[in-house]
Amino acid sequence: xxxxxxxxxxxxxxxxxxxxLRQVAIETGLSRNTVKKYIEKLNNSENQEVDxxxxxxxxxxxxxxxxxxxxxxxxxxxxxxxxxxxxxxxxIYEQLLTEGVKVSRETISLYLRELKRDTLxxxxxxxxxxxxxxxxxxxEVTVDENGTRRKAWMFLMHLAYSKKDYxxxxxxxxxxxxxxxxxxxxxxxxxxxxxxxYDNLTAAVKKVLYKDRELTDKxxxxxxxxxxxxxxxxxATGHDKGMVECRGKTIRLNYMTPIPIGENLEIISKELLExxxxxxxxxxxxxxxxxxxxxxxxxxxxIELPFIDFDYRxxxxxxxxxxxxxxxxxxxxxxxxxxxxxxxxxxIDNTIxxxxxxxxxxxxxxxxxxxxxxxxxxxLKDLARKPQALRQVAPEVIKELGEPFNTLWTHWMKNxxxxxxxxxxxxxxxxxxxHGEETVKILVEEALSKGCSDDLMFLSPLLRHVTPxxxxxxxxxxxxxxxxxxxxxxxxxxxxxxxxx
Numbered sequence: 001x002x003x004x005x006x007x008x009x010x011x012x013x014x015x016x017x018x019x020x021l022r023q024v025a026i027e028t029g030l031s032r033n034t035v036k037k038y039i040e041k042l043n044n045s046e047n048q049e050v051d052x053x054x055x056x057x058x059x060x061x062x063x064x065x066x067x068x069x070x071x072x073x074x075x076x077x078x079x080x081x082x083x084x085x086x087x088x089x090x091x092i093y094e095q096l097l098t099e100g101v102k103v104s105r106e107t108i109s110l111y112l113r114e115l116k117r118d119t120l121x122x123x124x125x126x127x128x129x130x131x132x133x134x135x136x137x138x139x140e141v142t143v144d145e146n147g148t149r150r151k152a153w154m155f156l157m158h159l160a161y162s163k164k165d166y167x168x169x170x171x172x173x174x175x176x177x178x179x180x181x182x183x184x185x186x187x188x189x190x191x192x193x194x195x196x197x198y199d200n201l202t203a204a205v206k207k208v209l210y211k212d213r214e215l216t217d218k219x220x221x222x223x224x225x226x227x228x229x230x231x232x233x234x235x236a237t238g239h240d241k242g243m244v245e246c247r248g249k250t251i252r253l254n255y256m257t258p259i260p261i262g263e264n265l266e267i268i269s270k271e272l273l274e275x276x277x278x279x280x281x282x283x284x285x286x287x288x289x290x291x292x293x294x295x296x297x298x299x300x301x302x303i304e305l306p307f308i309d310f311d312y313r314x315x316x317x318x319x320x321x322x323x324x325x326x327x328x329x330x331x332x333x334x335x336x337x338x339x340x341x342x343x344x345x346x347x348i349d350n351t352i353x354x355x356x357x358x359x360x361x362x363x364x365x366x367x368x369x370x371x372x373x374x375x376x377x378x379x380l381k382d383l384a385r386k387p388q389a390l391r392q393v394a395p396e397v398i399k400e401l402g403e404p405f406n407t408l409w410t411h412w413m414k415n416x417x418x419x420x421x422x423x424x425x426x427x428x429x430x431x432x433x434x435h436g437e438e439t440v441k442i443l444v445e446e447a448l449s450k451g452c453s454d455d456l457m458f459l460s461p462l463l464r465h466v467t468p469x470x471x472x473x474x475x476x477x478x479x480x481x482x483x484x485x486x487x488x489x490x491x492x493x494x495x496x497x498x499x500x501x
Contacts, residue, residue: 002038010038012160037336066103067111069096089436123239128160130294133300134193135160136182137243138201141252143268144261155181155250158244162295163283165247165276169265170350171366178203179222179312182352186226187309191302195229197241203462208235218314223308227303251276266351283450289406314348320357322376328353331367334374336360337382376400384430397429404444411448 001011006028013024015034021039057428059355089109096103113462139154152253153173157166168187171179178201186192200208207214213232215223223230233240255275262268283291318326324340328348335344336356344357348366355362364373376383378398383390383397388399398409405428412421431440 002034007038007270007412010035014039014433034355035275047226062103066096066101066107069099069101070108070111079458117156130161130298132194133160133197134158134195135197135241137199137241137244137248138178139248139252141169142168143256143257143265144259145268146263149259153177154248154251155185156244156248157185157189157196158182158247159189159245159295159298162298163291163350164280164295164298164375165187165251167269167276167440168270169269171265175203175216175218176312176348177313177350179218179393182226183309183312189299189301189302191305192226193302195231197231197233197244199241200235200239203314204230205232222310222312225306234441276316316348317357318344318346318348320344321485323331326355330369332372332374333364333367334360334376335376336378380429381433384426384433387419387422387426388424390429391418394422394425401432404441407448408444 010024010028010030013019013027014021019027021032021035024030025035028035073092073095074087079189081087089105089112092108092112093103093105096108135158139156139157141152141154143150143152145152152171153170153428154170155170155173155177159165166188168181168184170181180481198204200213202216204216204219205213206216213230215230219230237243251272255272257327260268260272262271281290281292285291286292295451316328318328320326320335320339320342322340324335324337325346326335326346328346333353333355338361343359344355347356351366353364353366355364374396376393377400380397383393394409398406409421409425412424416424428440428444
């Protein structure tokens with residue numbers, strides 16, 4: 001019996017070095033019969049291995065019985081489950097046991113694994129070219145804004161070639177936030193990628209067609225303004241834009257842990273972007289090339305920015321109510337009372353809304369659904385004529401007017417009845433309407449300093465010289481000269497020529 005190393009030498013000389021039996025026998029000092037015996041064993045073992053691979057699989061009667069029933073169970077339970085609460089091998093195993101079918105759980109698991117493998121797609125390794133592609137998505141995040149822990153939305157645009165990111169946080173993930181983030185991202189990158197990849201979010205896609213998408217009007221205008229091509233992932237197929245999906249999770253874990261803190265979302269966004277930028281500048285590829293140099297190369301191939309930024313604001317028309325209130329996105333805002341029952345145009349920005357009525361406008365912070373913003377300075381002209389209504393809202397009016405009106409109101413409430421205080425306040429407000437807040441403020445401060453605030457005599461200079469304000473005179477009327485009236489001529493006209501001097 002030869003040792004293993006000698007058998008290996010014989011096989012190597014015969015199979016690899018291609019030597020004859022005689023040459024192998026001479027070089028190893030063995031007989032030709034011995035060499036021939038071990039070479040024949042080698043050939044027989046190789047043939048057995050080949051036969052073993054080609055041998056047909058043994059029949060499995062249990063599988064032949066069980067597999068059709070497994071398919072039936074999967075089809076029956078399809079409407080009763082979801083992808084998150086799917087049918088498992090344990091559930092099928094228990095169901096088959098109740099039906100009296102004897103089968104191992106391992107057999108069921110192997111079949112389900114093979115069934116899943118047949119349905120999985122093959123991923124293609126892609127090439128990303130400089131200046132060509134950016135992937136876009138929204139991610140839900142948690143922040144501490146002004147001491148309150150709350151949910152926010154993180155917009156992320158990720159450049160596929162240089163791996164540079166732009167992020168910003170917003171209150172909502174609606175169309176206004178989506179479009180405004182694009183404008184800021186393109187300015188941050190100093191150019192526009194030739195195409196952007198999205199999932200089928202409602203801010204961009206109105207309807208998913210068979211091989212195309214019907215875009216929303218505002219998003220279509222954005223693509224026409226910046227001249228980039230919008231591309232969309234297949235429905236419910238997030239890995240079509242897997243780079244941004246993965247990067248969004250990485251930013252949440254590595255850049256937003258612990259939970260970021262700030263006075264508002266704008267400050268938190270700025271600090272987050274600065275942190276990402278610092279780490280980006282120090283990153284390198286496996287070949288030793290810096291990511292910053294890749295971005296500089298990519299930036300030169302971007303589409304140039306247009307001279308004017310895209311107006312991403314949402315524009316709606318609203319009817320102003322009899323209470324001088326408007327409703328925008330289920331939130332209510334007060335407007336100047338002389339706008340009541342007119343039509344107004346509202347421009348909705350990411351954080352503010354601007355209301356236009358005729359030549360006038362008002363700017364408000366954008367409120368959440370169900371919130372209300374009432375500015376009682378809008379109703380001063382009406383409150384001056386309604387002491388009872390003023391009495392009900394006086395604390396809010398005084399709060400908006402501030403000092404010294406707050407001190408004056410507190411003094412009146414202590415030394416007279418609420419109704420008398422409200423009537424006195426109505427005269428103060430009438431003076432503000434006629435002469436302006438600053439003028440009345442000076443007189444009130446003087447009265448308080450002299451201790452003569454119990455009556456309204458300090459307003460007498462204003463009450464004696466109330467002159468109506470004339471504003472917004474049409475240009476055509478300004479150019480017309482009107483002669484000064486003559487009482488003498490009027491008397492002659494009325495009495496005839498018998499007028500005596």
